Amino acid sequence: MTYEEAYLYMKEAGKRGSVYGTETVKELLLRLGNPQDRVPVVHIAGTNGKGSIFAFVGHILEDAGYVVGRYISPTIFTYLERFQINGHYMKESEFARIMETVIPVCEDMEEAGLPIPTAFELETAVAFLYFVQKKVDIVLLETGMGGKNDATNVVKQPLCTVLASISRDHMQFLGDTLQEILEQKMGILREQVPCVAYPMQDEMRQIWLKKCDKMQIEPIMADTDQLQVIAENLHGSRFCYKGQEYELGIPGIYQIYNSITAIEVCNCLKKQYDLKNVNIKNGLKETVWEGRFQKIKDVPLTYIDGAHNEGGWRSLRENIRAYFTGRPLIYICGVLADKEYEKMVDIMAPFASFIITVTPDNPRALDKEILADCYRSYGKSVDTAGDVFTAQRQAETLAQEMTEPVIVVFGSLSFIGPLIPRIK
Secondary structure (H helix, E strand, C coil), X not given: CCHHHHHHHHHHHHCCCCCCCCHHHHHHHHHCCCHHHCCCEXXXXXXXXXXHHHHHHHHXXXXXXXXXXXXXXXXXXXXXXXXXXXXXXXXXXXXXXXXXXXXXXXXXXXXXXXXXXXXXXXXXXHHHHHHHHCCCCEEEEECCCCCCCCCCCCCCCCCEEEECECCCCCHHHHCCCHHHHHHHHHHHCCCCCCEEECCCCHHHHHHHHHHHHHCCCCEEECCHHHEEEXXXXXXXXXXXXXXXXXXXXXXXXXXXXHHHHHHHHHHHHCCCCCCCHHHHHHHHHHCCCCCCCEEEECCCEEEEECCCCHHHHHHHHHHHHHHCCCCCEEEEECCECCCCHHHHHHHHHHHCCEEEEECCCCCCECCHHHHHHHHHCCCCCEEEECCHHHHHHHHHHHHCCCCCCEEEEECCHXXXXXXXXXHC
């Protein structure tokens, strides 16, 4: 089987959409020998920051000499980005070889009258098989959506579980309130397995603590009371946490919170892995996480951010307020129709000088004209573009007439991805 044939099969599976639940993926994995039970796993759920937290954890583990597998979604640059070992993507030949094993099993399931696995269920199986075959030391496993009924929620005994920042997203599946969403995310928790959490508001924290107590789980929350920010700017930050000083090379106060969550994960993993504080310091300093408030051009100053839900938009707004107050801002914006795009506009519009909207190359995309009209309702100057590259050229032309302008591209990870290598 060629890579093209394997990828086409996956694309066809993608047309079946998403199925909320784990029964089908469990059957698929059972027929494949339950690879999920043959690798050590750290499992993370949350609305925002899953990738950033695991980017920090991954770099720390790599600095200590471990082979780290990561399964991520969504991706920015390429399909095979979702299967990584020490930052290297799976090869096309490896994907084709593993799919040669997986596809006949799917066909057997169909012949037996069982549900056919979705694309995400197939990808989850591919990831586990890949990491088992490569004999990684640890797998950092991200949920796709939710937690309780997510296809990744098949690991019986992870080393620890992690809850990233929780905000409103995928409400049609997860619930309308933060409390309901948290309950779904906490579905990855396991009896007597430690759980590390990003700082939560008191009401959410009490729900989490009650769940941990019921399941005899050691609760470990990143403690902002023991955090002292020494310096923080567009180039990164320095901070003191629990008496130790650390540096980050990526900006954003929320990245400091993600990093102290990662520190707590690594402290938890010290029971199984030889992690020293020098590894944590080196790993945090060396971490780069593309597509998250990332500068991609100096003149005109251009930043991209994969902010695609309420929590992400609010974090981006705080960065804009902290770093670009008083400077003219040009937005390039594209979003998916199933997101709360009217709320995005409400959060982001007040700071914009000019907006260019684009329809992302995605079946779920919101039409650029609808998004443009939303911004116009706030009295903003708006134009549309056929694609993100055209939008970028329009923005740079506008920037020539402004003093110290900043271009900010945001709305969807898949939307911003092609722009990064083009500009670089």
